[in-house]
Amino acid sequence: MFVDRIQIELQAGKGGDGCTSMRREKFVPRGGPDGGDGGDGASIILEARLGVNSLAALANRQFYRAKNGGPGEGSKRYGRGAKDQVLYVPPGTTVIDAAGGFVIRDLKRPGDSFVVARGGRGGRGNAHFKTANDRAPRHCEPGSAGEVRLVILELKSIADVGLVGMPNAGKSTLLSRISSARPEIADYPFTTKHPNLGIVDLGEKSFVLADIPGLIEGASEGLGLGHEFLRHVERAGLLVHLVEPAPTDETDPIENYQAIRAELAQYDASLAEREEIIVVTKSELPGAEDVRAALHHLTGNDVYLISAVVGRGLTELVAEIAGRVEKRREAMIAAGEEVTLLRETDVRPIETDRPKRLPPHLAGPTSGLSDGLQAKDIDL
CATH class of the missing domain: 3.40.50.300 (P-loop containing nucleotide triphosphate hydrolases)
Incomplete structure (x- = not known):
C-alpha cells in the first residue's frame, strides 16, 4: 500500500519524578536527604532514511507515545533515562504542524533528522533542596511532561x-x-x-x-x-x-x-x-x-x-x-x-x-x- 499523506499525534515521554528520601544508616546520625533525580523522558525523532518509500508503516497508528523516564531513588540514585524513539520516513517528507498549518521541517535528504517532540526533564530529588535553614527537606520535584504535537507528514517524491x-x-x-x-x-x-x-x-x-x-x-x-x-x-x-x-x-x-x-x-x-x-x-x-x-x-x-x-x-x-x-x-x-x-x-x-x-x-x-x-x- 502506498501512503503519501498521514496525520499522527506524537507524545514524548514524561520525565521521571524526583525522590524524597533520607539517609538512614547505623553510625550515621542525621544522614540528611539523599533522594535522586528522575530520568529524562524519551523524545520522538523523525529521520529520513533510504529504502523507505512510503508512509504506510506509520499509517497504522494514529498515536505514538514515547516511554517515560524512571523515577529517582534513595542513596542519590538517578532514574533511568528513556531511549529516544526514532520514526523513519522517506526522503522528501515535509512535516507540517496540523494546528498552525506551518511547515516544521522539510526532510529532503537521506539522513536528515530532527526532534519533533522533546521528552520531559526528570524532576530533582530532595537532595537538591537542602539549605542551611532546611537540612531535611521533605519535598522533591515532579518530572515535566513531554511535548505533544499533532503533525501531518506529506511525502513529495525525490526524483530528478x-x-x-x-x-x-x-x-x-x-x-x-x-x-x-x-x-x-x-x-x-x-x-x-x-x-x-x-x-x-x-x-x-x-x-x-x-x-x-x-x-x-x-x-x-x-x-x-x-x-x-x-x-x-x-x-x-x-x-x-x-x-x-x-x-x-x-x-x-x-x-x-x-x-x-x-x-x-x-x-x-x-x-x-x-x-x-x-x-x-x-x-x-x-x-x-x-x-x-x-x-x-x-x-x-x-x-x-x-x-x-x-x-x-x-x-x-x-x-x-x-x-x-x-x-x-x-x-x-x-x-x-x-x-x-x-x-x-x-x-x-x-x-x-x-x-x-x-x-x-x-x-x-x-x-x-x-x-x-x-x-x-x-x-x-
Whole structure:
C-alpha cells in the first residue's frame, strides 16, 4: 500500500519524578536527604532514511507515545533515562504542524533528522533542596511532561525527472523499459494508482524517474487522481511530458498537452517554468508524426517520437534526459547545494499484486536497459 499523506499525534515521554528520601544508616546520625533525580523522558525523532518509500508503516497508528523516564531513588540514585524513539520516513517528507498549518521541517535528504517532540526533564530529588535553614527537606520535584504535537507528514517524491501526461499516455510502459521498475501496465486509463520510482542506471551515471498517475483537466481542483499526486513533481528538476497521438477517448492530443500544462501552472506557477522535454509516444500509431510536427510548431522546442513497446527512440531520449540532469546537478553543486545520488538498492519496490511483465497484447522486450538498450549505447 502506498501512503503519501498521514496525520499522527506524537507524545514524548514524561520525565521521571524526583525522590524524597533520607539517609538512614547505623553510625550515621542525621544522614540528611539523599533522594535522586528522575530520568529524562524519551523524545520522538523523525529521520529520513533510504529504502523507505512510503508512509504506510506509520499509517497504522494514529498515536505514538514515547516511554517515560524512571523515577529517582534513595542513596542519590538517578532514574533511568528513556531511549529516544526514532520514526523513519522517506526522503522528501515535509512535516507540517496540523494546528498552525506551518511547515516544521522539510526532510529532503537521506539522513536528515530532527526532534519533533522533546521528552520531559526528570524532576530533582530532595537532595537538591537542602539549605542551611532546611537540612531535611521533605519535598522533591515532579518530572515535566513531554511535548505533544499533532503533525501531518506529506511525502513529495525525490526524483530528478517527473513523467507527466494524460491517463494511458504510456508513462508506466516507458518507466518499465528504461529502468528496473515494474509498474502495473494495462490498456485502460488510470492503471497507475500511485507514483512509481525507478532508477535509470547508465553505468557511472544514473537518475531517478518518477511515474505520476495520469492527470486530467481539473486535476488541480481535485478531479481525477492527479490532485493527490501533483505534489510528487514539485521536486523534479525536469519534466518529461508524454503525449498520446491517438487517445482512446478521441480527444485532441494538442489540447490535451495544453490542458496538462495549464493544470501544472494552476497547481504551482513554478511548474509551468520548469524545464520540459516533450515526447510523443506510441509512434507506431497513425498520425504520430503529424502530432509531433504540431507540437514543435506550437512550442518551438524539439519533440521526441518514441515507441516504448518496440524500443524506438528510447536511446536518444534517455541520452537527452541524462544530459540535462547532469547539467542541473553541476549547477546545483556550483551553487553550493547538496546533490544526493540514489542507487538501485535505495528504491525499494512497493509490495503490490502488480504483474511482473507486460501483458501479452503489449508484446516486445519488457525489461530495462539490459534488453536491447545498453548503457554503452548511450553517448553522454
